[in-house]
Amino acid sequence: MSEITRVGVDLAKQVIQVHAVDSAGELVTNRQLSRDKFLSWCAQLPVGCVVAMEACAGAHHWARKLIAMGLNAKVIAAHLVAPYRLQGKGGKNDANDAAAVCEAASRPNMRFVPVKTTIQQGLLCVHRLREGLKQERTACINRIRGMLAEFGLVVSKSPEKLREKLTDMLEDASNDLSGVARLVIEEAYAHWKEVDERIKWCDQRINAHVKDDAQAKAAKNLMGIGPITASAVVATVGDFNQFKNGAQFGAWLGLTPRQNSSGGKNNLGGITKRGDMYLRSLLIQGAKSAVMTAHKRDDPISKWLYQLCEKSGWQKAAVAMANKNARILWAMMTKGCSFDPRHVSIKPTDVAASSLAMA
Known part of the structure; x- marks a missing residue:
């Protein structure tokens, strides 16, 4: 065991x-x-030994345990491990996966996932629960609509419109709803209201996080970023210094164009959609609201956004705004500054040129 310097774990x-x-x-x-013997086996490893594993359910838990034992725990994204499996896709098994993780951890330019704290994971549990409840609420609403349609009762798509008319439909004795159908729809409506209450509970936990966390409170001030996005980005990323610049952070979120370039000819496509899908969707959805209200503001970002929307359409403008917000977030969190919508950034080359002219 004393000879071991690196361990790959599946x-x-x-x-x-x-x-x-x-x-x-x-x-x-x-x-x-076996699961209960893993930590006792790792306890025999020399202090500082690298123990690497794929990012998956439980990876951060094991990494925290190993770090507490004095080991150098590393977490690697699964898509970065796959190229090091010598047997390819046809040779996937536990032993080959562990060997691939061990090999990937030895690469000098490998990118590792920062180990999340229990507080971060707890906050992300609230966000995951909220997303699941939203899907459950949508399914419940569609279920009610489907049952009403079976009896010739159709309501416009808005959930508010359905909520307004649902009680009247259930109390209207002149429609074709049978007694059992009325009871079933009443039960489904009660479930809908119960899910709404649970979503409100999640919103209260998220708002409390934003209120108590300085980073989340600062992130909420950006255009197109509300409490939910601010809480999610802080809980997901943790330390923004893991990215060397804002462009790298935007690329990590999958907000940069996909490239298929060769021979000096650049060929850019749609965004890569890598990274956390939930966080990326929040940034884009929030950016849409900023795009739709850009004409009401006169700051430089809103003017740029309005011009881009007129030129390229609101969809591309929303993605561009999401990418800009990601870069601004990185700058704010790493430099400790607050958001200023009228701030004009200066490129490093321009700063050097102006300093040379003054000399």
């Missing part, structure tokens, strides 16, 4: 595969451990 629910190598990269052991 996590599963009941068993954990480990692939350990020495300083020369030679295999020391490749074995399967």
Whole structure:
């Protein structure tokens, strides 16, 4: 065990595969451990030994445990591990996956996922619950509409319109609703109201986070970013210094164009859509509201946004605004400054030129 310098781990629910190598990269052991014996096996590793695993359910939990034991725990995104599996897609198993993780961790330019704290994961649980409840509410509303349509009762798409007319429909004895159907729809409506209350509870937890967290409170001041997005971005990212600039942060969110360039010819496509889909969708949805109200403001960002909307359409303008918000967020969180909609950035080359002219 003292010879081991790097371990690749493939996590599963009941068993954990480990692939350990020495300083020369030679295999020391490749074995399967039960879940309750994994930490005791890791306790025999030398202090500072690299233990790498794919980002998955439980990865951050194990990483926190290993860090507390004095080990150098690393979490790697799954799509960065796959190219190092020598057997390719046809040779996927626990042993090969652990070997691929171990090899990926040895790369000098490998990008690792920062280990999330329990507080971060707790806040993200609120966001995941809220998203699930939203889907459940939509399904409940569509279920009610479908049952009403079976009896010739059709309401416009707005949930508010359905809520307004639903009580009258249930109390109207002249329509074709049977007694059992009325009871079923009443039960579905009660479920709808219960889900609404649970979503309100989630919103209260998110608002409390934004109120107490300085970073989330600062992020909420951006155009197109509300409490939900501010809370989600702070809980997801944690330390913004892991990105060297705002452009890298925007690329991590999948808001930059996909490239298929060769021979000096640039060919750009749609956005890559990499990274956290939930966070990216929040930024784009919030940017849409900023696009629709840009004509009411006179700050430089709104003027640029309005011109871009007129030139390229509101969809592209919304994505561009989401990318700009991501860059502004990075600058705010790393430099500790507040949002100023009238701020005009100066490129480093321009600063150097102006300094040379003054000299």
